[in-house]
Amino acid sequence: MARHYSETEVVAILEDLDPARLHSFIAAHVVTPVVTPDGPAFTxxxxxxxxxxxxxxxxxxxxxxxxxxxxxxxxxxNTARGDMRALIQAVASEPDEVRGRIQKSVHRLRIVTTGRG
Incomplete structure (x- = not known):
C-alpha cells in the first residue's frame, strides 16, 4: 500500500515548503492531493x-x-520516455529481420528529417 502524507507532514518534510506555498501549488494545479478519509494527502x-x-x-x-x-x-x-522504453522492449522482442527493417527505416527517416545519417 502506498504511503500517504498529510499537508502537515509534507510541510515538515520539505524545508522550503510552507502551507501557503503548498496551497498555491495546489491552486495552480501543479500538484493534486489524493482524497483520503483523513483529508487531502500526498504520495x-x-x-x-x-x-x-x-x-x-x-x-x-x-x-x-x-x-x-x-x-x-x-x-x-516523462511520458515520452516511458513510451520509448516500451517501444524499445517491443522491438527487442521481434525477430532479427524485423529489427533490421526497423533500424533501416529509422535511419532513412533520420536522414530525411535532419539531413544527416
Missing amino acids: DADVARLQLLCDLSEVYDLPDDALAMVMSLIDQL
Missing part, C-alpha cells in the same frame, strides 16, 4: 514533485503559471 511522487517545484520556484524565481508550464513539459517528457 511519495507528490513529495518529490513538490521538492522540484520548490527548487524551480526558488532557483529560477518562476511564477505559478510558468511552473505549471514547466511541469507540464516535464510530465510530457
Whole structure:
C-alpha cells in the first residue's frame, strides 16, 4: 500500500515548503492531493514533485503559471520516455529481420528529417 502524507507532514518534510506555498501549488494545479478519509494527502511522487517545484520556484524565481508550464513539459517528457522504453522492449522482442527493417527505416527517416545519417 502506498504511503500517504498529510499537508502537515509534507510541510515538515520539505524545508522550503510552507502551507501557503503548498496551497498555491495546489491552486495552480501543479500538484493534486489524493482524497483520503483523513483529508487531502500526498504520495511519495507528490513529495518529490513538490521538492522540484520548490527548487524551480526558488532557483529560477518562476511564477505559478510558468511552473505549471514547466511541469507540464516535464510530465510530457516523462511520458515520452516511458513510451520509448516500451517501444524499445517491443522491438527487442521481434525477430532479427524485423529489427533490421526497423533500424533501416529509422535511419532513412533520420536522414530525411535532419539531413544527416
